[in-house]
Amino acid sequence: MKRYVLLVVALCFLAIYLFPLYWMYLTAFKPSSETFTYPPTFWPADPQFNFLQVFVDKKMDVYLWNSLVVACGTTVIAALIGTGCAYALARVRNVWMDVVLFLILMMQVLPPSLMATPIFVLFNQIGLIATPRFAVILAQTAKVLPLYIVLCRTSFMQIPKELEEAARVDGASRITAFFRIIVPLARNGILVTSVLIFLQSFGEYVYSRTLISQEDLQTATVGLMNFMGPNTTDWNGIMTYAVIYVTPIVLVFMLLQRKIVSGLTAGALK
Numbered sequence: 020m021k022r023y024v025l026l027v028v029a030l031c032f033l034a035i036y037l038f039p040l041y042w043m044y045l046t047a048f049k050p051s052s053e054t055f056t057y058p059p060t061f062w063p064a065d066p067q068f069n070f071l072q073v074f075v076d077k078k079m080d081v082y083l084w085n086s087l088v089v090a091c092g093t094t095v096i097a098a099l100i101g102t103g104c105a106y107a108l109a110r111v112r113n114v115w116m117d118v119v120l121f122l123i124l125m126m127q128v129l130p131p132s133l134m135a136t137p138i139f140v141l142f143n144q145i146g147l148i149a150t151p152r153f154a155v156i157l158a159q160t161a162k163v164l165p166l167y168i169v170l171c172r173t174s175f176m177q178i179p180k181e182l183e184e185a186a187r188v189d190g191a192s193r194i195t196a197f198f199r200i201i202v203p204l205a206r207n208g209i210l211v212t213s214v215l216i217f218l219q220s221f222g223e224y225v226y227s228r229t230l231i232s233q234e235d236l237q238t239a240t241v242g243l244m245n246f247m248g249p250n251t252t253d254w255n256g257i258m259t260y261a262v263i264y265v266t267p268i269v270l271v272f273m274l275l276q277r278k279i280v281s282g283l284t285a286g287a288l289k
Contacts, residue, residue: 041092046258054254067236073259082242085152089238090221092156094213097167104208105171106197110180127165131225151231158226163216170215174208175201195263214275218268
């Protein structure tokens with residue numbers, strides 16, 4: 020009996036958690052006249068299918084491409100830098116490494132809105148504003164790198180040191196053992212963390228809004244501003260745009276959810 024009660028409670032929390040997502044999809048199919056009716060309707064009386072119109076009129080292909088470039092660039096740089104840092108924090112344990120780990124965690128606490136102005140001033144002084152998408156990639160990498168390091172560190176800590184020591188005894192250098200022994204064993208954790216970084220970077224807004232002034236280089240999240248005017252806001256257009264933007268992310272997460280959970284909880288080791 021207790022199991023069924025817990026199941027009902029879990030389903031209730033799940034329904035509450037997923038209700039905003041359901042309402043987004045519902046509003047996307049509603050006509051404008053039905054959006055603010057009271058009492059609200061939980062199924063559209065006259066469903067509208069204007070996804071193609073919104074996609075073409077708002078040039079979503081350009082925005083999505085820019086978001087994809089930012090997400091891919093951020094993920095690649097974070098993986099190249101963060102993998103080595105995570106390995107060092109997992110293998111070399113002393114008081115200085117503990118201090119470094121603490122500083123990394125503190126960097127994760129800083130919100131992007133707090134760092135946007137100093138980063139803009141710095142990038143403007145060194146000329147990176149001339150390449151705004153690359154500037155956004157660097158800023159976003161600095162934001163997600165602490166998360167990548169902390170998550171990947173768990174995967175490396177699950178790998179026994181004896182495997183690396185055996186490779187060293189056989190004549191392999193530390194770098195060779197790292198690339199041929201450690202990285203292949205931790206590949207699932209690295210891939211899972213990279214997917215999470217990619218999904219987070221695909222929704223980047225603050226740095227794109229701050230560092231990019233050209234309309235054709237803006238990301239998809241900034242493109243939502245096109246539906247907001249000085250006097251009115253097209254909520255149906257916003258929800259339709261959001262459905263097109265969110266659906267691929269939801270599908271990717273659903274397809275990879277088992278690997279994501281296993282990679283984060285078990286260190287990607289069998």
